[in-house]
Amino acid sequence: MADDVLSRVSQLEKELDISKKELEKRIKHYEAKLATLTVINGALQQENDQLKEEAESYESHGDDSKASRAEQELAELQEEFTKRLGVAEKTAASMKEQVFGLRDEVKVANGRAVEAERRAAEKDVSIKQLQAEGVSLSKKIGELEGFLRKLRADQTSWESERERLNARLQVMEASARSDELNRSADVEGLRHDIEAAKQANTELKEFYTKALTDAQAHEQQELDRLRQQTAAQSAAAQTRLAEQQASYSATISSLRESLASAQEDANRREDKLLKELRELEARCRAAEAAQEEAAARLTESTRPLVRQMESLSLQLNQRDHEADLKQQQLEAQLSKAELEAREAVEERKRAEGLANAAERRVHVAEKAAAAARAEGREAMAKVKELEEKVQTWRRECETALEKAQQANRERDEALGALTVARLAKEEAEKREKTAKLESRLELDEERKALEAERAALNEHRPRGIPLTADTSFSRQGSRDFNGNAVDEPPSPTSSTASDYTSESFGSPNPGLVKQGSRRFSDGLEALGRNLTGGSAAMSERLIAKIRQLQGEMGQLQREVQAMRAARERESEELGKALARANSLEQDAKDSPQLRKEYAELKKRHDMALVIIGERNERAEQLEEDMNDVKALYREQINLLVSQIDPAKWPNGYRICLFCSHCAQIHKRKA
Template sequence: MSESSASSRQEAADPRSSLPLMQTSFQLLSTSTCPEYGRLDELHKLSESCCSSDAFERIDSFSVQSLDSRSVSEINSDDELPGKGYALGPAVLGSTPKTKTMESVEGKAEGEADGTLVAPAEEAEMEESGRSATPVNCEQPDMAVSPAPVGEGHAVLHKVAGQGEAAEAQPEALAEKEDVCKTVEFLNEKLEKREAQLLSLSKEKALLEEAYDNLKDEMFRVREESSSVSSLKGEFTQRIAEAERKAQLACKERDAAKKEVKNIKEELATRLNSSETADLLKEKDEQIQGLMEEGEKLSKQQLHNSNIIKKLRSKDKDNENTIAKLNKKVRDLEEELQHLKQVLDGKEEVEKQHRENIKKLNSVVERQEKDLSRLQMESGELEEKNRSIQAALDSAYKELTDLHKANAAKESAAQEAALNRDVKAKEELSAALEKAQEEARQQQEALAIQVGDLRLALQRAEQAAARKEDCLRHEISELQQRLQEAENRNQELSQSVSSTTRPLLRQIENLQATLGSQTSSWEKLEKSLSERLAESQTLLAAAVERERAATEELLAIKTQMSSVDSQNSLLRQENSRFQAQLESERSKLRKLEDESNRYQVELENLKEEYARMLEETRREKTLLNSQLEMEKMRVEQERKKAIFTPEAVREKERKPLSVSSTPTLSRSSSISGVDMAGLQTSFLSQDEAPDHPFGPMSASASGGTLYDAVRLGAGSSVVESLQSQLKLREGEIAHLQLEIGSLEKTRSVMAEELVKLTSQNDELEEKVKEIPRLRAQLRDLDQRYNTILQMYGEKAEEAEELRLDLEDVKNMYKTQIDELLRQRLS
């Protein structure tokens, strides 16, 4: 970009350096093609109108290019276009031979580098009126006068304007280039920081995923241990039931043994043989001893089983606590992982946005470079066109000014209409966005109410399950207490059992057989009940798993809702920020419009003053022309009198000093009294009207006599003063041109602001286009939430059915235990 700007500046400087040669060639062309004064005056008018209309045409082209390219750099490059205007060195030829004058002018144009002065080939040295005997000389050639100061003033003016525009364009291009480089460096640094953050976040994510997998494995292991503990628990409950059954059988055997002992005692009382009774007593003692040993073994085994059950229960509690801790830890890790995923997604989106911004900046830089090269080519073409069409711009000056005013009015109206459309569109978008936000808020409130109801239902279900678990634990403790009491009673019975006889053993065997059949039937019944219990437990586990999945989905929905809320808040913030920017841009636009109106009023005033001064100059010019004609007629009459009166000539020869000085002095006094005032006013009017620098030349070139030359020689001091005034006027013109340039810059700034507002409007439209997608996502979330609610209702119904089944099983166990107790008591 810097190379292209440097090349454009070099190209802009080269045509300016070649301006003097072009000016000299144009002067030669004007002297060769316009030998007469009238045609030369028309040529000067044409050249001056070309310069002014060229300036207005450049202003119009700048406005069109600024609206098309919408870039400050393009306007700055357009400001560097050469060919702002060319100063023409006019030449006025009299009645002398034209070939000699052309040769002398061409020699001077080739010899001098500035090309602003055209010297005559023959310059007749004029004698003062006091030294010559004759006041006029009819055979002297006419003078070729070149108004060098006027041409130099125009050339200096255009050079200063070109250098000022180049100096203004160069720092602007450098500042823009530095801003673009700084933004690119800042974005690169920010991108590197984002990449480092992404790497650290990816590492943390990998570590968390590894920890999450380890915790999952540990949780599965704990679940397997809990399942093994539950299986052991079921096995020990079966053993406890068997022990209870054995205790009941032992109670029955004890009662039967008591009856047998009574019978034996009665038989012993009836019997008289002591030896047989002693043998029977020994046998019974041995049997009782064996039964006592078996009872001790059973009691020890029961104690060992109870200890194992206690240990397993404590281990089960520890496992449950560890499972709860691990579940809590897993939930925390899942939440942290979800948060990190959201953060990572946000960072990725920000990185994508930065990459897109960098791409956009690169594309803008490339486009500006292409436009710069295109503008350079167009500047060359425009230079050629300016050289070719400078002869046809005088008639189009007024039309261009009218068109420029109409174009400015149309542009302002179009900008106002575009701004009104943008404001209306933004208001409609803000209303639609607020409506969508209100709908999302209502839906969010409804979802929050439904989630609260689900939480309450879940808490009630958990409380009911906890109550059921407490009841079951209480029942198990009661059963264990009963078992302990039965074991104690069994030990007491085993100690109190006395010696019995063989019939008692037979009865015991019969009772054992009946007990075996009953136990087999009870085992079948218990097996069926245990199978039903296992099925119910599996169903309960499945229901718990489904409930957990539903809670996880609910958490996911909550996170999505929170993300949607955050996006909604961001959209609101952006909308408010855009509205504030719009208000500030409107205020800036109003200020710029006020300034432009003020500048237009000042420009109109300057134009009116310029037209007034031009009219006064023209009136003074006509007055001076009339006075000059009168003086010419008077001089002709005196010359005729001098020719036809030889006596007056002889008297002048006798008295050369006295006689020749008086008419000369009188004539010079008349010149200084009448004509010098008119000449001074004509020069002043010419200084105030730079569009017609050939005005005084008409008075000086039309009279080629010695009298006119003397009059021009007497006004050299006036010419010097007029040159200083001309320079002051040129400074004022340069100041006005600078003001015009500042107005053009303000217009370009307004165009840039309009481009920014349109880009912001496009961004808002894109965000509005995303609203249907968000609504579709919200509808999907509603559908998923409804399906989850339906699944939760189904699972709640299944859990209720399982609870009823468990209550039925508990009631069955209670009835069986009551029946056993009644049988034992009976």
């Protein structure tokens, strides 16, 4: 598109240069014509003065008949010269008007050239802006594709890890059930203890389940906020394409802040979990010490049970070690999932308060859910508005296409009109050439007739009349408009009107100007000979014929000028139609591209939301699996402790080893 615009601008510049050169040539030609007419006017006035002097000499020295004849000739000459002087003045005035009109046309052409250059510069700027926006959009699309690939890779790794953990959990549950069956066959009196331990475990499970529910609600709240915020951002980016760069930069900064806050939250949670693990290890070591003391006090009859418990404790330690490794892996995966799920979350400054007070978190979660619903409604309204705008754009594109087709039809019509004007111009030129040939032939015939009549008049002329007018016209015919002597033309058969018409369409040439002056002088010479010879009818006929030819040539010139003006108007209209067609074609090309980009962004946004939801579900499942493993280990530890020393915890009381109260009781009794 830019190349087409530049080529059109260069073509317009070339056409303007050509028109400027043509106008300058015409101006110079008209100025030369004006100078020639001025010189001819001066020559005619000089001849008039000479004739007046001769008339006065006739009146002073001649008789009455000669004086009356001289007066008659003088009156005729004065009338003829007055007419010719009026024609010359009118021609000079028309020349001046044409010169001024051509100067105005040059100014208008310069203004059009400046306007075309300005429009070309504006189109270049808009093209560069569109190219920059395309580059930025391609970069953003590449970043989103990389992020999606990373999410898919993490998804596959999490699924494989989950399957592996489920398999190991099933194996551990089967081994735990088999151990419980074996111990129930040997120790039936521990049922009450087991029920009490189950009750304690149930309470702990409810506590952790409640904490997990609160955490899930908080995560769901953050996820809803993330979804609504992402939907709002995509809607705003689609409605205001001009502000995409600013919105993306703001989103990136907010994402960085949220990432930093999420990292801080993950670090705090990691520290908390490590602290709990240390407490668990301390309690396990305390339980092992108590187990060793109880084993020392047991009798020989309880040694098989002690050995069995030692083997169980070894297995428990091994399982604890494996559970710690699994827990660390799960915590690492959970932290990664939390970080990736919270990439687009803003302002996490109240995370500590939400973690310490469950009720406050629930209240804030309800408020956030209400706000998220409101934002969702707003986002749906914005999406509807966007859909309406897209439909409006589609209608505008269809209208633009129709206008472009109409502009193409107008351009075809303008081209047809230009073709008709060109044919009319060629026809006018043919008629002009034909008129020139006819005028030349007629002038040749008239000149031959005048020469024959002149020869006859010279034979019958009285001897007492001098040929002053003849000699003056001969002198004037042998000189150019600067007063320099020139040679006679080889074929002086063309008239002044034909020279004027032929030279008005070409470039000014001094030789042609001199030749026209010589031909005009020759015509004046022949006219003077005719007048002095007494053939007034022939001279009037010749003058009438010349005027008729001048009128016809002037009419042809006006028709040619009108055709040129029509051609210029049609070319201007054609240029405007082409500009409108180009702008409409550009709009028609831009609107489908924008719709396509909007559809791609919306599709990627939906895919990102689906992936984030799947990650949250996997994180919740991993947390549930980890809580179940912790509960299973807790039940096994309580069972072992109750078997070691049932006297310390009468009535089936069980130490949970995971709360500070039970740990303090155990320490006092020890």
